[in-house]
Amino acid sequence: MIVFIAKFELLRYSRDGHARLLVICTTLMLLASMVLSIRDYSLSQDQYQENLLQSRLNWESQAEKDPHDAAHDGTYAIEPIYPLAMLDKGIQQYTGQVIHLGAHERKQSTLNQAKDHSGLFRFGELTPNFVLLYLFPILLIFLGYNTFTEEKEAQTIRLLLAQGATTTQLALGKWVALLILMMLLFIVYCLSVVLSYAYLGGSSGIEILEWLIFNASYLIYLIVFVSLIVLVSSRSKSSGKSLVTLLTFWILVTLIIPKLSSNLAGQLYPFPSLQTFIDNINEDQKNGLNGHNFWNEAAQDFQQKVLQEYGVKTIEELPVDYGGLLLAEGEKYESEIYTKHFNLLKAQYHKQRKVFRLSGFLSPFLSVRFLSMSMARTDYNFQWHFEEKAEQYRVVLNTALNMNIAENAKGVERYKANTEVWANAPKFEYQWEASDQIIKDHYFEYSIIFAWMILSFLAMVVFSRKIKVV
């Protein structure tokens, strides 16, 4: 019976001119977004590769100079782009693209692209994830809002029930039909993605499993909508009411709640101002080592320690250049202070994240959005991960340069390192955070969307028993 109803329902969809038009329009939009995203993505990848080469070239082509001067000029960590970012740009354009890695200072990532756009940019971009998150659900609503109410209005529901169908079977049949329709669209999406990556020359770096998980969250999200549409349509007295209810839900879930939760997160757990943040760091560093101050207490203590270690009485007797050692130690100390303060900031971010996560109970949209961004490595977690790795590298690089001074500058007037030192300096090789780690970190979001899927389906089945026919 369910199969029969589903077949009949699909026939009805195929005969509906409006439905056809909507499906065609959405598909076109999806394809357009895919084509434009490919272009956008390959441009950014090219820029990334170019920047990466250029920044290393600049580093290696330095003239002979004091390694610490080179450290001050520094080098750059360029933010990489994960292949899945083609489908979901996430916060990419609201964070920087490069981080200056110099001596003494942990810098923020800079060159935030959003700053170069006009206000229009804040309306979002029609990337594939935009189509999946906003347009597919609304298309499903437009297709299915009257699946029950039309039968009620035309009184055909009585005929169906007279044939022996139960209301639950009716609901399940309609659910299956809408699900099939959704799956067809989803398959079109998947095919276009496969073709896009094939065109780009292979989806280098994405594992099949990761790719399935990325898409699964969208699929679950759409199933939630399918169930809710059938549920609302079965409970509504008229098509108009059903449509209004569903659209209100859509607006709340995709537009209002995300904004409210983001407002709330910022209000409950505000970030300090940059001024306060830097002040606190400076306050902590004031009495510590900085590599240039030989005379404060911390420097004196360090000097004693070094002399003891080498078993000598004066700096002159040391086999190495003391200045280099002090610089290296200062760098380590300063970086620890930065780490401490950035961790405080991160703790605040995690509190904000909790607000976003809990909002998933009200809006599956939010949970899916976070899951998608996390897999595409375009979320704030990625940004933190990248910045922390860059900072670790900064300390490694600076230590190498300062130790070069320590080893070679002893007794040399104005020591200059030769150019080989630049080429041999450690390279920054960023490793993406492993997928299983990311998935583990997002169990909560996965649980929420599963709960939404199961509960919406159960609600549909349970309430379908009580459908009033008259």
Add this chain to the structure above:
Amino acid sequence: MKNLLHICRFEWKNLWRNNTLIILLLVFFGAGIYGIYFGKFEIQKQEDRMATVQEYERQQFDSLLTWVSLDTSIKANQINFRRAVSPTGEGRSKHFTYYVLHHTPPLAGLCLGQRDLFPVYYGLNVTDLARQMNIGELANPMKLLTGNFDLSYVIIFLLPLLIVALFYDLYAKEKEGGTLTLLQSQSVKLSTVLMGKGLLRLLIVLGSATGLLLLGFLLQGISLGQNAGIFFQSLGLIYTYCLFWTAVMAGIIALRKSSATSAIYGLGIWLLLTMISPALLNLFVSAKTPLPNRTDSVHELRTLSGKVWGSPRSFVYDQFYPKYPEYDKGDSINFNQWYYASFTLFDDKANSLNQEYESQVAKRNQLLKKWQWLAPAAMVHENFSSISKTDRESHIRFVKRIHEFHDDLKNTYYPKIFDDENFNKTELMELQAKLEE
């Protein structure tokens, strides 16, 4: 005319007795008031930050004034004295950091615009401007991505929905309720009846919009008297937007479809104009004319900075003195002189790179402007933020002011640095006048 009024009055009773209108208005005003409250909150946060910075700046300057009068025969006082009088500062710390504030324009709380993307103040000393400008306020990028729920959002996104909800069954309700034939049998033409019903709804919409804007001024404590100009400008913009949507709905009603179909058409167009077309336009322009690679200038500056440090003296003689002969001190150059000369050279390069870049950005944004009519919602938002002075242009104007401030600072500091002189107390008092009110 009399008929029209009669119809309006009757329709008002009709609407008022139906709960839908009340619910719609409650939701609309509820959202609006929340938006006003949130805008106020965000602006307050920015103002608090600026106040803290100013307070800090004043304290710091007061210390300078205390230090300049210290008795330097006591050894412990010497460092602080040098901190106060040396234009190049003491040790690794520079002389003084001045804060330039981007004061809150009166309407900023109603339309936050792009203001959350940019710092509302910059701390500047006389070293190169480029690196001091290269900072961003700490913010969760997720918050920037989701955007703000302020009054402008309510007007751009929710007001059209109110219009759709009020208009969609204007004709269809009569038909579906069976009253259409009754109306047609009257001596009044059907078009007049529909016109009357439409007019009343339009008045409700315009009234609500005016009410909300007034509430915004009232709740945020924006003086209407002082800002009457921008009030009417915003009101004009909002009215135009309302009329646009009313025209869209009139077009849909003219098709004489059923109420559900009309609603779908209305919402479809809403979706198209507020969400899809801006998003499509953005992606299209990004893919067609991508932003130039700003990182290029980072690389160039990196190379320049390496060269300056590599051979400081030749840089000063070959490039700085020919360009700035007023500071030419011949052969007697000390560390601070070439150090500060290098900042100017660095800034010159950075400025020319930035200008080139900005002109490309401007060209691209010009292209967006040309096509912006495709996305009327975004166009209205852009205009609203321009009226509120919270758009990107306003920030660019602020940056210009910073450049002027920095030039002024250099004109005061550089002669001192190149004459190898210190500030005296009177000069410090003059510097104090540079602090912003």
